[in-house]
Amino acid sequence: MIDSNNPIPLHVQISNALVKQIKAGMYKDKIPSERELIEAYTVSRTTVRQAIAKLVNDGILKKVHGKGTFINEGKPIQEWLSNLNSLTETIKNMGMAPSSKLLAAEQIDVKDHSIDILNMDLYMIERLRYADGEPLAIEKHYYPLSVGLKLSSYDLETETIFDLLENEMGITLAEAEQIISTEDADARVAGLLGIPKGASVLTVERIIADELGNPLEFYRGYYRPDKYVFRVKSKRNGLRS
Amino acid sequence: MIDSNNPIPLHVQISNALVKQIKAGMYKDKIPSERELIEAYTVSRTTVRQAIAKLVNDGILKKVHGKGTFINEGKPIQEWLSNLNSLTETIKNMGMAPSSKLLAAEQIDVKDHSIDILNMDLYMIERLRYADGEPLAIEKHYYPLSVGLKLSSYDLETETIFDLLENEMGITLAEAEQIISTEDADARVAGLLGIPKGASVLTVERIIADELGNPLEFYRGYYRPDKYVFRVKSKRNGLRS
DNA sequence: CAGTGGTCTAGACCACTGG
DNA sequence: CAGTGGTCTAGACCACTGG
Numbered sequence: 001m002i003d004s005n006n007p008i009p010l011h012v013q014i015s016n017a018l019v020k021q022i023k024a025g026m027y028k029d030k031i032p033s034e035r036e037l038i039e040a041y042t043v044s045r046t047t048v049r050q051a052i053a054k055l056v057n058d059g060i061l062k063k064v065h066g067k068g069t070f071i072n073e074g075k076p077i078q079e080w081l082s083n084l085n086s087l088t089e090t091i092k093n094m095g096m097a098p099s100s101k102l103l104a105a106e107q108i109d110v111k112d113h114s115i116d117i118l119n120m121d122l123y124m125i126e127r128l129r130y131a132d133g134e135p136l137a138i139e140k141h142y143y144p145l146s147v148g149l150k151l152s153s154y155d156l157e158t159e160t161i162f163d164l165l166e167n168e169m170g171i172t173l174a175e176a177e178q179i180i181s182t183e184d185a186d187a188r189v190a191g192l193l194g195i196p197k198g199a200s201v202l203t204v205e206r207i208i209a210d211e212l213g214n215p216l217e218f219y220r221g222y223y224r225p226d227k228y229v230f231r232v233k234s235k236r237n238g239l240r241s
Numbered sequence: 242m243i244d245s246n247n248p249i250p251l252h253v254q255i256s257n258a259l260v261k262q263i264k265a266g267m268y269k270d271k272i273p274s275e276r277e278l279i280e281a282y283t284v285s286r287t288t289v290r291q292a293i294a295k296l297v298n299d300g301i302l303k304k305v306h307g308k309g310t311f312i313n314e315g316k317p318i319q320e321w322l323s324n325l326n327s328l329t330e331t332i333k334n335m336g337m338a339p340s341s342k343l344l345a346a347e348q349i350d351v352k353d354h355s356i357d358i359l360n361m362d363l364y365m366i367e368r369l370r371y372a373d374g375e376p377l378a379i380e381k382h383y384y385p386l387s388v389g390l391k392l393s394s395y396d397l398e399t400e401t402i403f404d405l406l407e408n409e410m411g412i413t414l415a416e417a418e419q420i421i422s423t424e425d426a427d428a429r430v431a432g433l434l435g436i437p438k439g440a441s442v443l444t445v446e447r448i449i450a451d452e453l454g455n456p457l458e459f460y461r462g463y464y465r466p467d468k469y470v471f472r473v474k475s476k477r478n479g480l481r482s
Numbered sequence: 483c484a485g486t487g488g489t490c491t492a493g494a495c496c497a498c499t500g501g
Numbered sequence: 502c503a504g505t506g507g508t509c510t511a512g513a514c515c516a517c518t519g520g
Contacts, residue, residue, distance in 0.1 A: 182423035
C-alpha cells in the first residue's frame with residue numbers, strides 16, 4: 001500500500017491512506033498515535049507528522065496534546081477564503097468525490113437579471129454540485145457571451161471551469177470579491193439541494209476579475225450549510241503597516 | 242534576539258522575527274534561504290522550515306522550488322480591521338449609530354456548552370447589537386473566567402470589548418479564525434432580532450488567539466442577513482510563476 | 483506512571499531553477 | 502554547475518493528559 005519506490009511522496013501516500021481509512025470507518029474517533037503509524041508504515045516520525053499536518057490543515061483531523069489525534073466528526077467541507085479555489089479542488093481536499101450535473105447552459109436576457117456588472121450579453125451556466133453523491137451546492141456562472149459559448153463546447157459535467165478558462169482559453173483569473181450571506185431556500189433550490197423549503201442556505205455572490213481589474217465572471221452559489229462553511233483567517237497586522 | 246532558553250519555541254521566535262523584518266522592509270522580495278537562516282539563527286533546518294511553514298500557511302510567504310521563499314505582496318491575509326474589528330466600528334463606518342443591550346454576563350458551565358476550545362472555566366458575555374436602533378446581531382463572547390470577571394466590571398453597553406482587552410487589560414490579540422455559516426433562527430434568536438422564527442440567520446464562530454496561538458476568546462454571533470453580510474477579497478493562488 | 487503530541491538536532495539525497 | 506526548496510531518517514528531550 002505504501003511504496004517508497006513510488007514517486008508520490010511517502011507523506012502524501014500516508015495522508016491519502018488515512019483519509020481512505022477514516023472514510024471506511026476504520027477508526028472510531030481517534031487515529032493511531034504517531035508512534036503506531038511509524039511502526040505500521042515503517043517511516044520516520046517527520047513523515048508521519050507531515051501527513052497528519054496536511055489533514056489537520058484541511059480540517060479533517062484535530063490534534064490534542066497528550067491525548068491523541070482525533071477525527072473531526074461530521075464537519076462540513078471548509079473552504080479557506082484567502083484563496084480562490086474551485087469547488088472541485090475543495091471537495092477533493094476533504095477526501096470526497098466531486099461530481100456535477102449540468103442544469104442549464106444558455107444565453108440569457110440581461111434585462112431579466114439585475115446583473116449590471118458585466119455590461120454585455122451574457123451566457124449562464126448552472127450546475128448542481130455533489131460531494132460523494134450528495135447534493136452540496138447550486139452554482140450559476142455568468143460570462144461574456146463569447147466566453148460562455150466556448151465553455152459550452154466542453155463537457156461541463158466533468159471539466160473544471162477554472163481549468164478550462166485558464167488552460168484551454170488562456171484567461172487569467174486574478175482576484176475576486178465575494179459577498180457571503182444567507183437566504184431561505186425557495187422551492188426550486190430546496191428541491192435540488194434536498195432540504196426543506198424555507199431552510200437556510202448559504203449564498204455567495206462573486207465577481208472575478210483579471211489582473212487589470214476587468215470583470216470576467218459573475219457568480220452566484222447556494223450551499224447547504226450542513227455540508228459547507230467558509231473559513232477565514234485574520235491577522236492583527238497585515239504586512240503593509 | 243533568538244534565545245533557546247526562552248520558553249517560546251524557537252520556530253515561533255524565528256517566525257515572529259521574520260515577520261518583523263519583512264514589515265521593516267529588510268527584504269525586497271525574497272527572504273534568506275533556509276541554509277542562510279540556519280546559519281543566522283544557529284538552529285536546525287527542521288526549525289527553520291517550521292517557522293517558514295507557519296508564514297506560508299498564513300499567506301505571508303510563498304515558496305518556489307529551486308528559486309527561494311518569496312514575500313507575498315498584495316494582501317493575502319484578511320485585514321484585521323475589516324472583519325474582526327468591533328462591530329461598533331463597522332456600524333459607524335456605514336454612517337449608522339451603534340448601540341448595545343447587555344443580555345447576560347455570567348460564569349457558565351462548560352459541560353453544557355460544546356466549547357472544547359478553551360479548556361477551563363468560562364465567562365460568557367451576551368449582547369444584542371443595534372444599528373440606528375434596529376436589532377442587527379446577537380454576540381456571545383466566551384473568556385477565561387479571570388478575564389471575563391474583569392470585563393464585567395466595565396459598562397459593556399457602551400464600551401468596546403476589544404479596546405478593554407487591549408488597552409485596559411494589556412491583552413494582545415494576534416490572530417483569529419472564523420467560520421461563517423447559517424442556520425434557522427430559533428424562537429429566542431428570532432425574537433431578539435425581530436425576524437420570523439425559522440428565518441435564516443448568518444452565524445459566525447470565531448477563535449481569537451495570542452501570538453503563541455493560545456486561544457483567548459471564543460465567539461459566536463448571529464446576524465440579520467438583510468442588514469449584514471460578509472465581504473471578502475480573494476486571490477487565485479496559481480502555481481504559475 | 484505510560485502514552486501522547488510538541489520541539490529540535492544533524493545529518494542525507496532528491497528535484498527544480500537559472501546561468 | 503551552484504543554489505534552492507522537498508523529502509526523509511533516526512534519534513532526543515520536553516510538556517501535557519489520564520489513571
